[in-house]
Amino acid sequence: MDCRITFVAALLLIYKAGFCGTDGFETTVANKNPAASKAPEGMLWIPGGEFSMGAAINGGGSCEMPMASNDAGPVHRVRVDGFWMDATAVTNEQFEKFVKATGYVTIAERTPTKEEFPTAPEENLVAGSVVFAPTDHEVPLDNHYQWWNYVPGANWRHPLGPESNINGKEKYPVVQIAYPDAQAYAKWAEKRLPTEAEFEFAARGGLSGKTYVWGNEFRPKGKWMANTWQGKFPVKDEGQDGFAGIAPVKSFSPNGYGLYDMAGNVWEWCSDWYRPDYYRTLADNGGVVINPQGPDAPLDPAEPNEKKRVHRGGSFLCNDQYCSRYIVGTRGKGEINTGTNHLGFRCVKSPQQSGSK
Ligand SMILES: [Ca+2]
Ligand SMILES: [Cu+2]
Numbered sequence: 001m002d003c004r005i006t007f008v009a010a011l012l013l014i015y016k017a018g019f020c021g022t023d024g025f026e027t028t029v030a031n032k033n034p035a036a037s038k039a040p041e042g043m044l045w046i047p048g049g050e051f052s053m054g055a056a057i058n059g060g061g062s063c064e065m066p067m068a069s070n071d072a073g074p075v076h077r078v079r080v081d082g083f084w085m086d087a088t089a090v091t092n093e094q095f096e097k098f099v100k101a102t103g104y105v106t107i108a109e110r111t112p113t114k115e116e117f118p119t120a121p122e123e124n125l126v127a128g129s130v131v132f133a134p135t136d137h138e139v140p141l142d143n144h145y146q147w148w149n150y151v152p153g154a155n156w157r158h159p160l161g162p163e164s165n166i167n168g169k170e171k172y173p174v175v176q177i178a179y180p181d182a183q184a185y186a187k188w189a190e191k192r193l194p195t196e197a198e199f200e201f202a203a204r205g206g207l208s209g210k211t212y213v214w215g216n217e218f219r220p221k222g223k224w225m226a227n228t229w230q231g232k233f234p235v236k237d238e239g240q241d242g243f244a245g246i247a248p249v250k251s252f253s254p255n256g257y258g259l260y261d262m263a264g265n266v267w268e269w270c271s272d273w274y275r276p277d278y279y280r281t282l283a284d285n286g287g288v289v290i291n292p293q294g295p296d297a298p299l300d301p302a303e304p305n306e307k308k309r310v311h312r313g314g315s316f317l318c319n320d321q322y323c324s325r326y327i328v329g330t331r332g333k334g335e336i337n338t339g340t341n342h343l344g345f346r347c348v349k350s351p352q353q354s355g356s357k
Helices: 003-018 092-102 179-188 196-204 278-285
Strands: 043-046 049-053 076-080 083-086 128-132 148-152 267-273 308-312 332-335
Touching: 043 196, 049 196, 076 196, 076 278, 083 196, 092 179, 196 267, 196 308, 267 332
Parallel strands: none
Antiparallel strands: 043 083, 049 076, 128 148, 267 308, 308 332
């Protein structure tokens, strides 16, 4: 073999290793039009444009997602219009303002009914929410009920249960938020929740097909770029990134659009219904998908009776042993009336949406 060819082959190998999971990605082409008006407070202009959406999975090394279905593929071409987006997840302080103004009571604070949760045991029909609890020994990672518990009295003011509180945590993302709670806040704020495509376009920060929202290296120059989990999951979060558990917003560097925590810290609600085959359907139809809104109805074959919407971004619990959902383009999902202590949200706003609160 010609040594030049060997050299090129070696280069290709290096390329492959450095850009794992970029199969099918093409260049992001952001719109050139600037924002029509001044940014609403706390929001940033995301220009929109055309990009390759999704994640190439079942790769090797850090691209491996052991618990993933292949719901994040195939990578397909999408175009979204420009919009405003909250620079951070909605904080406890912001959510409290909304509750004070409206008297809103979140789902976790209401006593659930048999109609809403037909599969729940009777003793669970008390107000509360789902809380992560580390296990006291290593467990096989095939059953998440080992580390998730329904805790009576858990809600946004008491994220880990009645004994916990949010005193001094004004700048932390609000959690224990069900989808209708997030929607109610958005409506009050004269905003809305992002579509999954808007979330991903924004998360990519103008980059094309990178593994993470900041680039292809998990820790560039050793720097932690997102709040994730270190240590044996789900036994002990070593917190080497500075935070065991949730972190205040803006604790890590923003992405290319100035958005904070678009990976890690807390999962965030998107407005799309969840179906694992949605990207396959779009890709099979071909062409560029314009402003996708998600499938018409939800279906998670793993739990077909639950209505789920998309979660994006991953959380402080994400790690390479289990889910690696801080990889941009990967997807999460959740039953719409269920909050957890690693799930929050942020809002977006279209230029044509009225009001500027
Ligand atoms: Ca952490
Ligand atoms: Cu995760």
